[in-house]
Amino acid sequence: MNTTTNPPRPPAPDAAGRTPVLAARDLVKSYGRVEALRGADFELFPGEVLAVIGDNGAGKSTLIKCLSGAAVPDSGTLLLDGAPADFRTPAQAKAAGIETVYQTLAVTPALDIASNLYLGREIRRKGPLGTLLRMLDTAAMRKQAEEHIKRLGIATLQDITQPVETLSGGQRQAVAVARAAAFGSKVVILDEPTAALGVRESGQVAELIKRLRDHGMPIVLISHDMPVVFELADRIHVQRLGRRAAVISPATHSMEDAVAIMTGARTA
Template sequence: MPTPLLEARGLVKHFGHVEALRGADFDVHAGEIVALVGDNGAGKSTLVKALSGVQSPDSGSITLEGQRIDHLNAERTRAMGIETVYQDLALAPTLSAVENLYLGRERRRAGVLGALGFIDKGAMRRGSKEIFSELGVAIQDAASPIAGMSGGQRQGVAVCRAAAWASKVIFLDEPTAALGVVQTRNVLDLVRRIRDRGVGVVLISHNMPDVLEVADRVQVLRLGRRVATFERAGLTMERIVAAMTGALSASEER
């Protein structure tokens, strides 16, 4: 079995007297989609925040390509090629799709003008067109404000922004929530394209049909621990729900 791209072992996280993670394990390989599922309060959000550098675990280990990494923060994980798309998308509504794609990573003009802080808007337009085209995201007018776009288009911009900078792993938190059938289909196709680029994709979702459609593996959290890991072949919604609720026997967890 190849070394996981990103792996967590025995993560523990307390918030006062509440133990959100109780020795949680997790792993994702390059070029695969891993669905992370569990009931509310299972520890999914806390685990993702620990892996993406937003929160530090109290104990346990995190490795990237087999090398242990300590003292993570959001800036460091981004520099290592790990990106996260949260449910709120973190888009600036008054800025365009192009400006959101390069938000915080704006391209500067060459020479003296760049040194003075002038932005190369032409290069950003061309770069965003290439990214949207490569990932199959249709934005009718990338220069228009995000506020005037549909939910599916906003989700596409947010995922493309993360995918543009994620060379290792991308976390997607409920990417199809509140989307219609066609928009959901477009987002799931986008997730597959990111996987096919060799990036490890972690899909956090309550939508079991979406999970069963795109995931290569499914990992289940319950009460702050990983209680089951399933391969996609032959997996049913009933087995996932049984693991989430504690009804699955130990012999069925893999």
Template sequence: MTEATRTPILKASGLVKRYGRVTALDHSDFDLYPAEVLAVIGDNGAGKSSLIKALSGAITPDAGEIYLDGKPQKFTNPMEARLAGIETVYQNLAVSPSLDIVDNMFLGRERLKPGFLGKYLRMLDRKSMQEDARAKLSELGLLTIQTLNQPVETLSGGQRQGVAVARAAAFGSRVIIMDEPTAALGVKESRRVLELIKDVRSRGMPIVLISHNMPHVWEVADRIHVHRLGKRIAIISPKTHTMAEGVAIMTGALDPNDHPAGAYVA
């Protein structure tokens, strides 16, 4: 099935975001299809972060449209995007170190006990949360962790990122966005996160991967969105373009149309 006949699960059209005289997004387009890993690459200052912030509700575009499952969306904050099913995993290991794994998994989504205890005494249903946390971590192969009650600060960087990914996979019903998920990790831990990405994709969940690590991008991405000067300039494939060609397109050294395989140019 071609892109022309497929329906994007998440789509943006003509996004504009200005900060005074600086144009961060210049009529930028975006398409994410079901069950794929779409990598977003671009040089520093290209507008990648602004694009992702717009898609995840962290900023409101000055112009343009965002569609989820074909329906227009107007996110005014990240919680609205999360409620719509868009979860984001940030590069700075966005977990609360002093809280345990279960508390981090359900942070902001704590469950109350049924009946009087929950409604009036606001008591947490820790048993239910622990069971679901264990099931999700086990599903993703992350139960090498000693106990779910240990503080996250006692985990390795890879395990912390694994908790963040498990949280996103547990609550992201439509899309998971990963912003430089391996940036703070070593080689072994990065490998585990890449395997997690592949595992989540195999379960049918589409992923947006923002990364400066080109070998990682070429390993896991199905398509690559090249961002430059505030807009998408091309969509390329790891199967038809080398890393060197991708970097050349990203920096403007190569026109996407000059490549033998061609490229979708926005």
């Protein structure tokens, strides 16, 4: 959404000259007297994992909501593949190829893995059975779900007919991430994907994120877990006081550097 009279600044290319898949320019968002975003910028490039970090109140959650259609900025511009985009709802962002996995997983425990992968996008049977009676093509969903999970190499999900309520926390996260990867043609946004998971399960989710990146999927990773951030991220977006304070790299900065920038103790 661009509410200014001036044309938006073009998205800045990276060192290789690539245009960002998803970008934001000068985003402003207020909730009453609280200014959550104060001219925030953002760029996600093809095939990278971009971590977003920041203290509580830094505006990172609001930034992600604006990128995913869960919130509408008061002013500023969103750009998808370099073209202005206007997401008024999460459904519009999904239709544009942006899938978000929130910390509170939107999975239905009583349904099996395949049904959860196609939740809200169910495949109907062909002909009158699907058109008039709206009967589901369960066999097709299970077949395609199994192929997708094998393609991603998720070894922890062996039986796609297994009810999600019987899965561990890490396996449930894998189902949610697999669903996002199945339908996110442009970007996958992961909100605290390893929160409340044990070391082993966090490692499994981290391996899944690496596989998504290896498949060429651009990923936005919001996390407080600095070891996970420095293990997975190609670049790190540091949000502070409603703006982007810096973009750093695990190759050039330490965890201590990142925390210092987050808190304002130093600049990049």
